[in-house]
Amino acid sequence: MTDHPPFRIDGPDRPGRWLITCDHATNRVPPEIGPDLGIGPEDMARHIAYDVGALGVSRELGNLLDSPIIHTDFSRLVIDPNRGEDDPTLVMKLYDGTLIPRNRHADDAEVERRLALFHRPYHAAYEALCETRDNVVICAVHSFTPQLKNRPRRPWQVGILSAYDRRFTDPFISALEASKTLQAEAEKIGERLVIGDNEPYDGHLPGDAIDRHALHHGRLNLLIEIRSDLIETAAHQAHWAALLAPILQDTLTETGL
Numbered sequence: 001m002t003d004h005p006p007f008r009i010d011g012p013d014r015p016g017r018w019l020i021t022c023d024h025a026t027n028r029v030p031p032e033i034g035p036d037l038g039i040g041p042e043d044m045a046r047h048i049a050y051d052v053g054a055l056g057v058s059r060e061l062g063n064l065l066d067s068p069i070i071h072t073d074f075s076r077l078v079i080d081p082n083r084g085e086d087d088p089t090l091v092m093k094l095y096d097g098t099l100i101p102r103n104r105h106a107d108d109a110e111v112e113r114r115l116a117l118f119h120r121p122y123h124a125a126y127e128a129l130c131e132t133r134d135n136v137v138i139c140a141v142h143s144f145t146p147q148l149k150n151r152p153r154r155p156w157q158v159g160i161l162s163a164y165d166r167r168f169t170d171p172f173i174s175a176l177e178a179s180k181t182l183q184a185e186a187e188k189i190g191e192r193l194v195i196g197d198n199e200p201y202d203g204h205l206p207g208d209a210i211d212r213h214a215l216h217h218g219r220l221n222l223l224i225e226i227r228s229d230l231i232e233t234a235a236h237q238a239h240w241a242a243l244l245a246p247i248l249q250d251t252l253t254e255t256g257l
Helices: 054-064 108-131 169-178 180-188 209-213 234-255
Strands: 007-010 018-022 069-072 137-144 158-161 195-197 220-227
Touching: 007 108, 018 054, 018 108, 054 069, 054 137, 054 234, 069 108, 108 209, 137 209, 158 169, 169 195, 169 234, 180 234
Parallel strands: 018 069, 018 137, 137 220, 158 195
Antiparallel strands: 007 069, 158 220
């Protein structure tokens, strides 16, 4: 057991259909792991440690959609809650050019300890929230870095990830692409609106959070990735939540799902 819960829930009794999730919410290293992971503050502030800006967007979406939000409170470098228990990237030893010293020698026993302390409690709470709603819609919020080391800059402002259940994904992507508000938002920063469909990476990993809590149960779902340079401040996070919330709700209403 830990003295500090590995997850937090906002508004568990809110009546909305949505469940907003944020798997990579913080860069906190719990004391059970150590004072740090052997990398410096600059690396801990990067996307390798958490999804920059995603928690603020998630909380604002929860407020605007009057729905609960669940988020982790440990770094993805401690153990990645958006990976299945047998995924080889569950405890990352090297990420975007950075070696993680405290993870280099993590053996099976250490991985099991981290699963028990952080990963499994989060997923148990996640599933319990899903089960309180017969018609829950899971909306997972993530962010992606504008550019990986030695890679081209990513052109998408928003990416929508999905697997084979595209009931909500397809109409939502269409609504985003048709949004004049989002088009104007892109023009403000000298870009054209580019919505990624399973970009900047494929949207399905067996055993990941959406696979586990949505696909295996037939629950309506989508995963939103927002480019992190667009949501670095609290004001920008609130702004993007305000852009996305009505499109989410209108799509749900118009599709009758």
